Amino acid sequence: MKLAIAGTGMIVGEALQALQYVPEIEVTAIFSRPQSIGKARQLAAQYHIGSIYTDYDEMLKHSEADFVYIANINSVHYEYGRKALLAGKHLIVEKPMCTTEAEAKSLAALAHKSRLYVFEALTFLHAPFFMQLKRELLPQLGRIRLIQCNYSKYSSRYDRYLKHDIAPVFSPECAGGTLLDLNIYNLNFVIGLFGKPTKVRYFANKGYNGIDLSGAAILQYPDFIATCNAAKDSYSPCFDIIQGEKGWLRIDGSPDNLEKMEINVEGQSQVVSISPANHRMVDEFRAFEQIYRNKDYRQMNHFLWHSILVARIAAKALKSI
Secondary structure (H helix, E strand, O other): OEEEEEOOOHHHHHHHHHHOOOOOOEEEEEEOOHHHHHHHHHHHHHHOOOEEEOOHHHHHHHOOOOEEEEOOOHHHHHHHHHHHHHOOOEEEEEOOOOOOHHHHHHHHHHHHHHOOOEEEEOHHHHOHHHHHHHHHHHHHHOOEEEEEEEEEOOOOOHHHHHOOOOOHHHOHHHOOOOOOOOHHHHHHHHHHHHOOOOEEEEEEEEOOOOOEEEEEEEEEOOOOEEEEEEEOOOOOOOEEEEEEOOEEEEEEEEOOEEEEEEEEEOOEEEEEOOOOOOOOOHHHHHHHHHHHHOOOHHHHHHHHHHHHHHHHHHHHHHHOO
């Protein structure tokens, strides 16, 4: 599997580190905007990437890559993804895959037309702990009644924002904000375990330019309520707690960087053994490569429809502010 990368941001550096543990994937090209060419050259030298492009269309035309990994700002995910699919490339898109359900469905339709593969890069959905949680641990808790999720991280760009120096993560025009960044993990966590909620509402602390700096998304299900909190403007421990009639389960750390998982059933606690990969992004890339190699289009579609559902719920949440 040969991969071309669009972007040079922090997440690209992390992805390239993770890919050192997935030898089945070869990175053959990287695209950057002209003003970021220095970073692209640095990454290419460090990770032995053969080709550097400053024209995305040229990369799509000339690169030998099978897949394009899109890791640019949120607002260009759809357009870059659309171009890649029309060029006959398979696609890996950083979360959120798209900013609307319509965009996500459009990418899916293009992929299905040419039987191309589309994956959203969302770490924990492919991690062993998430499969174990869903299949083995949740049934022990009985009927679920409440869920609390908190993924908060004081942004390194927040102080700049307070001085009216607005980075893309705090720009409405770039589809920034907390819900589409940190809280998208919480939405994926809850929806990945329990499916579509019956109602959604989002309460946000807005900045001077209207961006959501922190907020709580409330997902209502027939038997329980899930509260998904996230913040880029304040500090908090990151955790997930699932409360059932027979017990509770707590995850310390963010869903994409698990630290500890503990389950308590009828008063008896147990710390669940975790075997983390070498890097938090390894499991997802391994999963993508395996699904593609095995031509498991059905499994690809399973994850793709999940991404479309999350895009729908996220859009509804933002409209409810």
